[in-house]
Amino acid sequence: MLKASIALTDLAFDPHWDGSAVCFGDSRIAPFAHPALETLLVRTDGQWFMAVRERRADGGAPVRRLDVDAAEFEQRHRECLLWPLDYLMVEAAQAGCRVKIRAGVFGVLPVYARTGDDRLELSWDAGDLTRVPTALDIEIASHRLALHTMYSARQLAVGIVMLTERASLSLEPGKASHHYPPPASDTQPAPPRAADAWLAEFAAHLREAIDARPFIADRAAIELSGGMDSATVACGLAAIKRPHASLGILLEGETRVPQLRRRGAIVERLGLHDHNVEIAALPPSLDLRPVPGRPLGFNQEYYLEACAALWDQAAALGCDRLYTGVGGDELFPDYRHELSSEGEAFDVQRERAHRTAVDRLLTPRAREAARSLHCFGAPASPVPATSLAAQACRAADIARRGLWPVNPLSDPYLVRFCHQLPVEQRRGRALMQRYLQAKLGEDTFPAGYRKETFEQVFPDLIAANAAMLAGQLRECALADLGLVDVRGVMDLLDAVATRRERVPTAVLVSFLWLERLARQLG
Structure with missing residues (x-):
C-alpha cells in the first residue's frame, strides 16, 4: 500500500x-495512489503517524493532514487501528528516531521490508x-519445493520480510x-x-463485504472463470449494483464446453459485458531465463501471462477495481x-505420491529441511492463510496496472460465518450452491457440478517444451545451492513429459518457478 525509503536519523525532522x-x-513515504485508497497524516508534538487505508463506502478525502493535540492524536490513532477495511500505518517517534509499521487484517496488498x-x-x-544482491533462504526454499503452503514474515530472500496481517515491524537505531x-x-x-435462515445470512454477509467499499459500475471489473466462487461474487455485486465488465480465461480440454456454457449463462443473466483470453494463446512461460526489468516476487502467479492480459484489458476499459x-x-x-475413512485413505495415498515425487527431486539436505516443523509461520488469522497467500501471489501484478483487488470471499466476517456452519451446509459447498x-437458476450449477481447473495446462506444456527445459537445466542454480539433484530433476521432467501425471507435475512446476527466481537473485 506504500513504498518508502527511510533513514532513521531523518525521523528527527518534521x-x-x-x-x-x-x-x-x-x-x-509514497502511498499507492489509487481512488480506492485514502492517506491520513496526523502530527502532534514529537510524534506522527501516516495511514494508507481502503476508502469506505461513505468516502473521505484522498489525502488529509491534521495537526492535533495529544488527546486527538490518540483518538485518531485508535480509529486507524480499528479501521474496518485494509490499512498500513507508519508511526514515528522523533525522540530516539523510532518507527513502527503496522498492517491491517485483510492482507490485500502486502508490504515487504528490508532493514539495514x-x-x-x-x-x-x-x-x-x-x-x-540477495541470497536465497535455503530453509524456506526447501519447504516451497516440497509444496508446503506457508504464510510467513520470512521470505525466500534473506533479509527481506513481509508484513503479514495484523503484524508490526519496529525499528530504532541498531x-x-x-x-x-x-x-x-x-x-x-x-x-x-432453518436452512432458509442460513441462506439469508450468507447473502447478508456477502452484501456487507461488497457494500463496505465505494462502487462505480463502469470502473469495476470482475474475474469470471465460470466457477462457483467468481459467480458468487458476480451475483453478490448484481444484487446491489451492476458491474460493468467480466473477464475470464478460457480453458482447453474436456472442461472447455461446460465452462463456456456456464460463463455464457452467467454473463447473459447478469447483463455483463464479457471479455476473455484463451489459455492456449497465452500459456505460462517455461523459459527459465529471468526477464530484464521484470523481477519475480516471492509468491508467484503461475498463469501470469493470461492473467496479465485480462488485467490489461480491465485497465484499457477504464476500470480501477478488480473483484475476484x-x-x-x-x-x-x-x-x-x-x-x-475413504477420504482419509485418499489423502494418505495422495500424500505418499507427493512425498515420492519430492524425494526424487530434493537432496538429503533439502529433504531434511523440508521435513522439519517450521516455527516461523504466522499464527492463525481471521482470513485463512491460504487466501492471504493467494492474494500475495497476484496483488502486486494487479496493482502495477492501476487496479485495486477486492476479494469479498476473503472478508473475515463472511469467513467466520461460513466456518461455523453445520456440516450439511458446508459439505460440497452446499450453501453456496x-x-x-x-440467483441464476438450478441449471447453472446443478448437483454433481464439476469444478473447472488448470490441471491439464502444465503437463501438455511441459511435454511440448521438454527439450528446451532439459537444455536450460544443464546448468541448475538450485543444484548449485545443494537443494536439488540434477538426475532427479531430469527424471521428474521425463515422468511429466511422458506420463502427464498430476503430482509430479505440481512438484516440477514449483521447482521451475523457484529455479527462475534463484537465477534472478543470482
Whole structure:
C-alpha cells in the first residue's frame, strides 16, 4: 500500500506532504495512489503517524493532514487501528528516531521490508527490494519445493520480510524486531437454524463485504472463470449494483464446453459485458531465463501471462477495481473429525505420491529441511492463510496496472460465518450452491457440478517444451545451492513429459518457478 525509503536519523525532522508523498529530511513515504485508497497524516508534538487505508463506502478525502493535540492524536490513532477495511500505518517517534509499521487484517496488498544500518526500505512490490544482491533462504526454499503452503514474515530472500496481517515491524537505531499478532480465536459451531435462515445470512454477509467499499459500475471489473466462487461474487455485486465488465480465461480440454456454457449463462443473466483470453494463446512461460526489468516476487502467479492480459484489458476499459473470487476455496472446510475413512485413505495415498515425487527431486539436505516443523509461520488469522497467500501471489501484478483487488470471499466476517456452519451446509459447498441456484437458476450449477481447473495446462506444456527445459537445466542454480539433484530433476521432467501425471507435475512446476527466481537473485 506504500513504498518508502527511510533513514532513521531523518525521523528527527518534521514530516510534510509534498503533493505525492510524506517527506522528512531525505526520506520519503509514497502511498499507492489509487481512488480506492485514502492517506491520513496526523502530527502532534514529537510524534506522527501516516495511514494508507481502503476508502469506505461513505468516502473521505484522498489525502488529509491534521495537526492535533495529544488527546486527538490518540483518538485518531485508535480509529486507524480499528479501521474496518485494509490499512498500513507508519508511526514515528522523533525522540530516539523510532518507527513502527503496522498492517491491517485483510492482507490485500502486502508490504515487504528490508532493514539495514539506520535504514528501512518498504515496498508493495518485492522486486524493488531484490535489485541489490540477495541470497536465497535455503530453509524456506526447501519447504516451497516440497509444496508446503506457508504464510510467513520470512521470505525466500534473506533479509527481506513481509508484513503479514495484523503484524508490526519496529525499528530504532541498531535494532529491528518483527511482531506477530495473537492467533485468531477457534471457530465455534453456530446455533441451529432453518436452512432458509442460513441462506439469508450468507447473502447478508456477502452484501456487507461488497457494500463496505465505494462502487462505480463502469470502473469495476470482475474475474469470471465460470466457477462457483467468481459467480458468487458476480451475483453478490448484481444484487446491489451492476458491474460493468467480466473477464475470464478460457480453458482447453474436456472442461472447455461446460465452462463456456456456464460463463455464457452467467454473463447473459447478469447483463455483463464479457471479455476473455484463451489459455492456449497465452500459456505460462517455461523459459527459465529471468526477464530484464521484470523481477519475480516471492509468491508467484503461475498463469501470469493470461492473467496479465485480462488485467490489461480491465485497465484499457477504464476500470480501477478488480473483484475476484479469491477466498472461496477456504469458505467451506471439512474438519478432521468429519472426514470419512475413504477420504482419509485418499489423502494418505495422495500424500505418499507427493512425498515420492519430492524425494526424487530434493537432496538429503533439502529433504531434511523440508521435513522439519517450521516455527516461523504466522499464527492463525481471521482470513485463512491460504487466501492471504493467494492474494500475495497476484496483488502486486494487479496493482502495477492501476487496479485495486477486492476479494469479498476473503472478508473475515463472511469467513467466520461460513466456518461455523453445520456440516450439511458446508459439505460440497452446499450453501453456496443454493445461493447460486436462487440467483441464476438450478441449471447453472446443478448437483454433481464439476469444478473447472488448470490441471491439464502444465503437463501438455511441459511435454511440448521438454527439450528446451532439459537444455536450460544443464546448468541448475538450485543444484548449485545443494537443494536439488540434477538426475532427479531430469527424471521428474521425463515422468511429466511422458506420463502427464498430476503430482509430479505440481512438484516440477514449483521447482521451475523457484529455479527462475534463484537465477534472478543470482
